[in-house]
Structure formats: structure tokens, C-alpha cells
Amino acid sequence: MTVGTGTGRHPREAQPSNGGAREEQEDHGHVEYREDREKRGNHEEREDRGNRKEREEQEGWGELVAAALLGAERRRPPGGSVTALLDAAATETVRRRAGARPAVPGQRPAHAPADGRPPLPGAAERRLAALLADRAPGGAGAASGRRGAGPDLGELLPQWLAEANAHGYRAPTALLPALLDAARARTDLRAETLAFAGPRALWLARYNADWKFALRDGVRRRAPDGRPDETEKVWQEGLFAERVALLTAVRRRDPDAATALLASTWQTERAEDRLMFLDSLREGLRLSDEPFLERALADRSRTVRATAAELLTALPGSALAARMADRARGCVTPDRTGGSGGIAVTAPSACDADMQRDGIAPKPPSGRGERAWWLGQLVEAAPLEVWGEQLGGATPAEIIALPVADGWRDDLHAAWCGAAVRQRNAPWARALIGEPTDPFAEGPGDPAKLLSVLPEEERGAWAARFVAAHGLSEAFRVLGMCGVPWPLPLGRAVVDALEIARDAGSYPWSFSGVMGLAERCLDPSDTERLAPLAAVPDEKEGESPGAGAYWAESFQRLLATLRLRSVMLAELRNEVPDSGPELPAPNG
Known part of the structure; x- marks a missing residue:
């Protein structure tokens, strides 16, 4: 029996129409999904094509680079020929540059400062x-082998x-x-x-x-006159080189202001910086620096303490110099025994805390005895004026000539040499260096350092006598202390010694250091007198093979260099006509 609904319609037909709407929506969704998937597929396909193209381009560029680096003979270039390789490289280079992203523009630099000095001729x-x-790589001066x-x-x-x-x-x-x-x-x-x-x-x-x-x-920044705020800013914020240059400039203008500037930040400076700053006080050293230097004697750094002590000993009126003088007087006295009229030495038996605070290093170097080490430091730090008073009013030369008891002469004289150099005392340096008759290594001090204390003209005359007496084997350091150009007597002594060495049959490279100094230091006005030395001498029996030719080449180079130096100086004096781009190099 069929149950009716009162509508006369089939039961399926009598149901609501919601199911049909859902089916339509589902069909529509499937269509959209298919379209979206097709779009994504197309996009992914385009991306794949783009990535493939980019990979191909990168691989192509790599092939071009590899072929260019290896050479077409070792690797077949793209396109099969060198011409095709170059065409492809040009095209690819333009494409890569055109595809580069623009950089963020930077700030335009300020204009270079003006330089008001006159131009070179x-x-x-x-x-x-x-x-x-x-001097550039590959230049004429970079050639290997003999210089010619x-x-x-x-x-x-x-x-x-x-x-x-x-x-x-x-x-x-x-x-x-x-x-x-x-x-x-x-x-x-x-x-x-x-x-x-x-x-x-x-x-x-x-x-x-x-x-x-x-x-x-290389900063050459000068202290701003009348602008203490700018000085303070540079001192607090400047680069280390700027601060050193500033301190040096202030020191030249107002030494006490420089010391105060350094003291204002002393406790916060690094040890290596404190050492450099302290060294800048050497110029214009004065007694008003003593309180600051005395405080530096207690510095954490041993090298800073030693430098402060050295500076104080260079101040003959300082309290430290007086303390060192008292200690040294107790060690070096007139010899009253036997009526010899010489010098007696009693070396310190200990290095106490006060001595160490005043810069005496307690531990000697290897091979040096403790007592001799302490004695040397005490005498070197004592003012040299002490010894005339201590030894009966004798002059430096008379004191140096006195005999010294018990084998202490070399230690005592070496300490006096160090004091003469430290205190820049020319009379004592002159007495200690004496006449250049002894071999270089036998004296107690370093003649080159003592020579640096003497006036320039005296240095040249002493060095000329030294070369005449000893030749060139030990003269290099002495010659390096002489002014440039060498005085004519010194230059002629050096050339005579070179000629003697040549005639003895030795090779010139044994004297290459002196020959190099001669090229830079001989007076160019004496050039033509040396011309005969450039000739190749006849080879003598027993002479080293080819030595004469090598010597001739060395003298030819010396002459060429001297002539060039002469022209250089004339050019800088604007005494050479400006004839254009051609610039002949004088030759031997």
C-alpha cells in the first residue's frame, strides 16, 4: 500500500531540492579546482622554464669563462671557434651588466683640500x-741578476x-x-x-x-693655535697617530701644556701608547717635567718605568740624577793606594728596591756579572759633571787617561760612553772616541754612537781618518753617521780605500754596502775626478778571475749615479731647461 502525501507526486519527487543545489555547487567547485590547477601548472611550467633558462645561462657563462681561462686550444669554445667565443662573451657581458640591480647611491665625497705650495718644475x-x-713591479729596478x-x-x-x-x-x-x-x-x-x-x-x-x-x-696635524676646544677634541677622539702628532706640536709651542695634556689621560692609556707618548717628551725636556716623570717611575709597565728614568737622568738637575750621582760617587773614587793617582772602583753588592724604582734593572743579560751590570747602569745614569768634581777637577780627556784599578776600566769607560750619548755631551764623547787608531771592536764603547754626538763637520773629519787608518771592512756604521753629501776629504778617503781594495784583487761585492752608501753620499761635484776608475784594468797575475771587470762595472755605476744625482738637484733648482717629455738618464 502506498502512503500518499496529499500532493499526488512520487515520494522522491516530494523531497526537498537541497541535494540538487549541492550537486551543482560540487560541479562548479570541481571546475574551479581544475582551472586553478591548470593555472598553477602553467605558472609552475613558466617558472620551470625560467629556472631552466637561468641555469642554462649560468652554465653558458661558466662555459665561456672556462674556455677563456683554459684557452681555445685546450677546451672547445661554445660556437666552435675563437671568434664565436668572443662574440658570445661580449653579448653575455652586456646582458649580465644590464641585469645588475642598481646600487644605493653613496654620499658624494668632499672636495680635496687645496695645496698652496708651488708646483714642481x-x-x-x-x-x-x-x-x-x-721601483714599481716589473720596472727597470726590478730586474733580477747583476745590476749592471x-x-x-x-x-x-x-x-x-x-x-x-x-x-x-x-x-x-x-x-x-x-x-x-x-x-x-x-x-x-x-x-x-x-x-x-x-x-x-x-x-x-x-x-x-x-x-x-x-x-x-703619517699624520702631520698641527695643534690649532688659540683653539683649546679643538685640541681637546683631537686628543680625546683622534687616531693614535693624530694624538702623537698633536702632542708633538703642542710640545714645541708650549712644553708644559703638552705635559699637562698627557697627564690628563695617562691612567687610561695602554702601556704601549704610554711609552710612545712618553718618548715624545724628549724634545724640549725641562725640569718642569720632573714631577710627571717621577710619577711615571711607579708605572705598571717596566719599559715605561725605564724610559721615565732615562729621561730623568738626562735632566742633570733632577732629583733622580742627584740620587744616581750619590750612588755613583760611592762606587768610583780616586785610588789612594800606592800613590798611582788612578781610579778605584767598588761595584754595588746588591740592587735594592730604591735602585730598582730609579730604573736599575736587577737581572743582568747572559754572560754579564751582576755587580758589573749594576755598576754600569749607575754610572751611565749619573750626570757626567760629577766626575770632574769627584776626581780633582780633571777634564774629560784627563779622566779617560787615568788608570783604573782591578780590571774595571772597560766597564767604567763603557758606562761613560752610554752617559755621553744619553746626555749628548760632546766633550765627553770626543774624549772617549779619541783618535781612530784602535781597531773598531776593541774599544769599550760604540764609536758610531759617540760620533753621533759630535758636530757634523767633526764627524766627517774623524770618519775620514778612520777609513784612512783601517780601510772599509769596519767603516760601514761610522759612514752611516756622517751627513749627506759627505765632505770632500771623507769622500776621497772612501774612494781611495775602494781603489786599494780593487788593486788587492778582491771582488767588489765584498764592499757592496759601502759602495751603495758612496752612490748616495759622495758629493756629485767630485764626480769627474773618479772617471779613470771606470776603465777595465789589466788583469794581474794571481788576481781573482774577472775581478777587474766587475770593479770597472761598479765604478761605472757609481759615476752614472753621481751624474744623475747632479742632474736631479739641478732640475729641482729649476736650472735645467724644460725641453719636453724626453728625459735622458745620465749614464757612465
């Missing part, structure tokens, strides 16, 4: 370019820079990079290079990390 500027090119007869231009650069600075010239702008490269490679050039290059070199160095040494080591 034209010939001198070209000479500088030649000197700088010679030509001058070593790179070794003339220090002298050229010193002379240019003496004339007050400014550096050519185009040569500033080469000058900074030269100073970077050779620390001995930095001071003169940076003085010559001027403020523009410091400006340029801020944009090249290779030239940071100019900011660190």
Missing part, C-alpha cells in the same frame, strides 16, 4: 715619474724627496697614487713622502684601504 716632475716607475752599470733609481728616491721638501714643492696630483704605493712598500720613505704629498694624500688615503698607513703613521 717640469723636468723634476718627469724625473719623479721615472723614479717611481723604476746603470744607477739604481729606486735608491735615489729618498734623496729626491728630501730635496723637494727642502724647496717646498707640492706633489703632482697625478703621481699621488704612485707616491702612496711607494711609501706603503717602504717605511723609510713615509715621512718624506707624506710631507711632500701634503693634505691631498691624506684625503686620498681615506678612500683606499691600502693607504691607511698615511692616516695611522
